[in-house]
Amino acid sequence: MHRRHGIRPGELADDRPLAELGVTSRDAVALAARLGELSGAALPATLLWETPTVGALLTRLTDGEPRHAPVKTPAVEASSAVPAGEAAVAVVGVGCRLPGGVRSAADFWRLLCEGRDAVGQVPDGRWTDFLPPGGEPPADIARHGAYLGPVDGPDGIARFDAEFFGVSAPEAQSMDPQQRILLEVVREALDHAAVPADSLAGTRTGVFVGVGGNEYAHLTAAELDAVGGWTATGVSPSVTAGRVSYLLDLRGPSVAVDTACSSSLVAVQQAVRSLAAGDSDTALAAGVNLLLSPAATLSLQRAGALSAEGRCKAFDAAADGISRGEGCGVVVLKRLADAERDGDRVLAVIEHAVVNQDGRSNGLTAPSAGAQRALLEAAHRAPADVDYVEAHGTGTPLGDPIEAGALGAVLGAGRSPDRPLLIGSVKTNLGHLEAAAGITGLIKTVLSLHHGRIPPHLHYTTPNPHIDPERLGLRVVTATEPWPRYSGAARAGVSAFGFSGTNAHVALREHRPATRPKPPRPADRPAVLLLDAPTEDRLRDQ
Template sequence: MDLRTWLVERVASYAAASPAEVDVDRPFDEYGLRSRDAVAISGELADHLGRDIPDTMLWEHPTIRLLSAHLEGEEAASPGLPARPGPAGDQGDQGAIAVIGIGCRLPGGIGSPADLWSFLCAGGDAISEVPAERWAGYRSRSAAAAAVVDRTTPFGGYLDDVTGFDARFFGIAPAEAAEMDPQQRIFLEVAWEALEHAGIPPELLAGDRSGVFVGACGDDFGRQRLEELPDVNGWTLTGSAPGVIANRLSYLLDLRGPSLTIDTACSSSLVALHAARQNLLSGDCDLAIVGGVNLLLSPGPTAGFDQSGAMAADGRCKPFDADADGYVRSEGCGVIVAKRLADAARDGDRVLAVIRGSAVNQDGRSNGLMAPSPGAQQDLLRRAYAAAEVDPMEVGYVEAHGTGTPLGDPIEASALGTVLGGCRPAEDPLLIGSIKSNLGHLEAAAGIAGLIKVVLALHHGRIPATIHHAEPNPRISLPDLGLQVPTEVTGWPVNGRSRLAGVSSFGFGGTNAHAVLENFC
């Protein structure tokens, strides 16, 4: 029996279909194969061929035609486009963006960059059970609703306060403030704090060509509020619209540059950073306020992810660990203030770190809408480092997406090892980690949280530990990939011209982003 026929029969068996119904050009995921089925087929395939087959093989080659061609040594045609060089402006300092201010409000009582750095260096864990009052209204709706809440994981990374807001300070009428999504309120407050951290009086930006770029994907407040039809009013519309998260700040400060709320799910805020960088380099804005915000106001999304099997049983993200079994949802907000490096030098700004380059791409037709693509991740990394004009072998640390899922982690580690780690000497591995081990998965704000961690690590010259990492995932051969997960605070590797780092963020719909950062000497 040839390999293609064997694969058709195995897929038919798992899909409860006849072999005649199996299309060799259709992704495995479209037959209803879940992660555990794909792993099982990989094991059976290894036995059938009498050789080792990685558990990620069906994600790397997501159709029977592509998989059989790869295993038989054929060159399968790829629909992907060849990598292109970055924009002409991405050369030296002309393409460099300075980070000059930070603001954050995160689980664990973190309200400033100093709080975050102390928390990370102490190996803090911000995960707790849902505040008692948060989902109480859903539990009281019906017995069926209460049953769903009761069986949904209670774990998450929660802010101490999502309702407090000084409307008078921002000149907003109490009636309007009451109709504002708390994501709008928190983003206003944290952006203001980031500008102050940068030494920029917010009121002095009026009329300037400053831009606002924020990642946001949750609309729990808007869905709840618009269902209460008797109470809907004019303020409800602007208060519940996700696009107004960015617009509200631009309006408040009278900013005249681009004002964008970007939703690419979990990669939203790092995609927002990429958009901000492009707008700064093109001259469409001279200062960029970049961030992400996420709040868990409804149990609905958590229940959905829980039912899909994506959530960790113990409520902890365990990146690259043998016990990795899923992630935990979290909320919070992070904001940076950025300028072109030449402008920051001219203005005498304190530069915390430099963004050398960035890239965004899409998985395309992978093995399912939510399935990662190993090839796309590798292409993303190559594009980002080409845009930054940085040799990947000089990078000391990558803040990975690192959700702690059984297959997501091996696929990400493989891409990092292929592009940045494989040729390194054993004594000088690429360090990889994830702030999700400390804070959980902030979804739309995850990318900016990871980026802020990297900015602080570059500035201080130390890399915080990734907690909940006791034993490496057996599906990931870290030494062979040239990778290592730091489990204690580690000095920055000395392997190049300066301290260099990367940050990755992937959206569950397939939009990926990566940024390249360097310390500022």
């Protein structure tokens, strides 16, 4: 440390995170290698992330066991504990608007099974409103990402049927497009669940939305003369959830969640707990993220967080960062007993949903191996029964080994070679959807459980040199394959880690309804075509 950073011994306080001393991820790998040479021990490249302080590092080197200081593991577990008697929760409907032309669950499943990568170039005109007239974005800005489409046009993100939702034109113009898209996808999710939207009016239906970016506010408030009476509510993140509750007359909790990249999976956890507590009888959990301004992309680019090729290569040796993505996902949740009583189609079952925090790790945005292990231990009561984990999988040289190490330590330990923990990440298809990343991974896993197949993880050819899949009991899924059902029933987990330090994990299983004899279906039975409109006249227009 003295030679590389000029740090004197007196500056190395026992409880000071090494990141505060200027240690970068590249430095951490080099220091771990040098310490291994000096000690003669086989030390992982993630050593300084597993032992983020000088004291923890010394304990590891002298005792051989990592000290997850200054956060005590029991405290992490206690904060993550699932309430006793938590009821299983059914996923009865999903809606999604994602890159690659995905406008439904069927579209999404098709994209996944075909192994398509939806990353492309920034749509023409996307950043125009954020630049001075005739201006150009900086030359070094990344121009790739997974986008929904242009701003204007038939499929543009600005397109919105305000009359359908009972919103005036001036108010709709002031609304953040994230609010508009969320309203649309909520309706699509309710349709998918066969739940008439008006049937929820006045009921204890909760709304929990992961949302982070507030870029539209910078655009609408750039000139004070353009600020109107609808501006405040139009750009407020809290109203993203509140507007859904207002327009559908829902009386359950209505909460906007911002924990960065874990926002929407934390929203799912909040929804599950609301159902368990009886605060909600139905819950809508969602995430939405739109990339409107070039500013955040430029910041991430200059921080070295973005992949040079614009591809998320999670767990691969060539992984060099994330590709940004945008989209929206919604799940409709009910207590399993209620869903079965009501005859709902159950796509998958949430058994546990867990949230914890890194605490004082190796830097504010640095991942914590100890917190990830504690999270997985709290979520899965029978680790060997878990078949698949939809990983956070950002595709970073050190983040991937830390996540793989935690998965291997908790869920992969003791597995035979023919029963590895399967892993994958939808970020290899769609990039990192940030506030909507967790819900996107959840929907992928729900569809996989429902169809009994696991779609491929892309851009994986050579394992990250700091990951030994066989030793960890892991295997990356590189082609669509049947669900293995190691325990007789398909079980999975979904992870999301926020750079705020807040982590979330959801444990799921397939739903096996009681067998009932099905009446014979004549070959010429007519099909039902569902049309939805707010009024009879609008329905006739269709």
